[in-house]
Amino acid sequence: MSFDPAKPTLLSTLTRHYEDLVEQVRRRFGDRNLAREVVHDVCVQVLERGEKEGVRTPLALLRKISHDTALSRYRSDRRRQSWIVASSELPDVACGAAQPARQYEAGREFELLVEAIAELPPRCQMVFVMHKIHELPQTEVAARLDISLKTVEKHLRLGLAACRERLGRCEVAR
Known part of the structure; x- marks a missing residue:
């Protein structure tokens, strides 16, 4: 890769138009802090990936990258917020285990x-x-x-009646 001083690089364009890029993202998404973070992320991307070959309009590419990065972050934040809102609707009790009094009663x-x-x-x-x-x-x-079905039914009725009586649920078993 040869360096042509007359041809602007992504990094030099980013440095020169930093405030313009921040303002563009701020206008679209309404938050200056978000805009600065996004342009910083773009700067890191450019530094990590190096210069791209054959970029005719570096400013247009930086605007596109800035917009896409901001959109991605915006969507991610919305997903996170919807999860937080959904989580706030969770019940106060984290575990469905019975309370100690109910455990004792059972x-x-x-x-x-x-x-x-x-x-x-x-x-x-x-x-x-x-x-x-x-x-x-x-x-x-x-x-x-080796007993009849009627005998089985009779024994079941007697067993259920005994259980109900012991529990204090005096329902008549038929």
Whole structure:
């Protein structure tokens, strides 16, 4: 690359028209600080990449680079702002875990259910555990225990009634 002193380089054009470039970006985007940052970024780009060969109008190229850089930064800032706004709508509680009082209450209910199931007659207890805990279909429970489907349904009603009674939910099981 040969240097022709009569032909302006990108860096010399940037130095000479620095304030014009800042003003152009400021008019388009309305923020002088942003405009200065953008032109500084353009300056860094020119220094890092070196001179381009065959640039006929360096000022036009610098204006285009400045505009594109400002637009990119503007879009990036808008995305960041929309994320911040969306984040401000998050709930106050970061974790959906139950509060200590609710955890205690749930633990106590669990203990009551275990007690109710433990007090069921053995066959009723097996039917209830197989269907409600192990989630076996009623027909499979009946087949495994060699009892009728009606007997399975009867044992389930008795088990549910015992659990409701233990929890203090006196709903009549039909």
